[in-house]
Amino acid sequence: MVAAVDWSIDLNHMSVWQRQAVVLSVEAVGSEPFARLKLEEPTFSGIQAIKLEFARESQGDKTKVSQRWVLFPQVPGLHRIQLPQIRYTGGRRVMRWQPPPQSLQVHALPPYLPPTTPVGRIDVSSSVVADGALEPDELGYWHIRLESNRIAPEQFPPLLKQIQSDNDIEFFPAILKQGTDIDDTQVLSFIEYRIPFKVHG
Numbered sequence: 001m002v003a004a005v006d007w008s009i010d011l012n013h014m015s016v017w018q019r020q021a022v023v024l025s026v027e028a029v030g031s032e033p034f035a036r037l038k039l040e041e042p043t044f045s046g047i048q049a050i051k052l053e054f055a056r057e058s059q060g061d062k063t064k065v066s067q068r069w070v071l072f073p074q075v076p077g078l079h080r081i082q083l084p085q086i087r088y089t090g091g092r093r094v095m096r097w098q099p100p101p102q103s104l105q106v107h108a109l110p111p112y113l114p115p116t117t118p119v120g121r122i123d124v125s126s127s128v129v130a131d132g133a134l135e136p137d138e139l140g141y142w143h144i145r146l147e148s149n150r151i152a153p154e155q156f157p158p159l160l161k162q163i164q165s166d167n168d169i170e171f172f173p174a175i176l177k178q179g180t181d182i183d184d185t186q187v188l189s190f191i192e193y194r195i196p197f198k199v200h201g
Contacts, residue, residue: 005030005088007097011081015105019072019119021150026083026099027066032090033058035065039086046075048152055184070187072152076108118157120150136201147190153180156191163195172196 006029013022028037037054052068065088073079081102088095109119123146130140146156156178165171178191 005095005097007086007099009083009099009102011102011104014103015107016073017107017119018074018076018109019152019155021120022071022073022104024069024071024081024083024102025066026068026086027064028086028088028097029059029062029064030088030090030095031062032088032093033063035063035088035090037065037067037086038089039067040084042069042083044071044079044081046073046077046079047081048072048074050152050180050182050187052182052187053184066184068184071104072155073104073106076106079104079106116155116157118148118151118155120148120155122146122148122151122156134199137198140197140199142193142195142197144193144195145190146192147188149186149188151189153178153189153191156189159191159193168200170198170200172198 008027010025011022012025013020016022026037028035035056042049048071050070052070055066055068057064081104083099085096085098088097109117125145127143128134128140129143130138134140144159146159148156160174163171172195175194176191181188181190
C-alpha cells in the first residue's frame with residue numbers, strides 16, 4: 001500500500017495593493033525522506049514573481065517539502081492564480097496533484113502616489129567613514145544601505161536624486177552595489193551606496 005501525501009496551497013494575503021508582496025506556498029507532507037516537488041515554471045499574468053529556494057523539513061516520521069514564490073502584483077483587479085500540475089517524487093515513487101486556482105484581489109494605488117512609491121517597509125542604515133576627525137577638504141565616505149523583504153528590487157526610491165552638493169559639502173559620484181538574497185522563506189533585496197564627499201571649511 002502506498003502512503004498518502006497531504007497537499008496544501010496557500011496565499012498569505014487574499015487582498016492587497018498593487019506591488020504589495022504576497023507569498024504563494026505549496027506544501028506536501030509524505031513518508032519519503034528525500035522527496036522533491038517538480039513542476040513547470042509557472043507564469044503569472046500581470047504579476048512579477050520571484051521563486052524562493054526549495055525547502056525540506058522533517059516532521060517525526062514524515063517529511064514536509066515546500067516551494068514558495070513571492071508575488072508582486074502590478075495590475076489591479078481580480079487575479080486567478082493557477083499553478084501547473086505538481087509531481088511529488090521520492091525514490092521510485094511519483095504522485096501528481098493539480099493545485100486548485102487561487103484568487104487574489106489587487107487594489108489600485110491612489111492616483112496621487114508617484115509610480116516610484118515603494119509599497120512595503122524599507123530598512124535604512126547609514127554611517128560615515130573617515131580617517132579620524134574629518135578636516136576641511138579631506139575625503140570621507142558616506143555609506144547608505146537600503147534593504148527590504150517586502151518590495152521588488154527595482155522598487156527602491158531614487159536616493160541619489162535627493163543628495164545634492166552645496167557651498168558647504170561636495171558629493172562625488174557614488175559607488176553602487178545592489179542585489180537579492182533568496183532563501184526558502186523570503187527574498188531580501190538591498191542596495192548599497194558608497195558616496196565620496198568633502199566638507200569645505
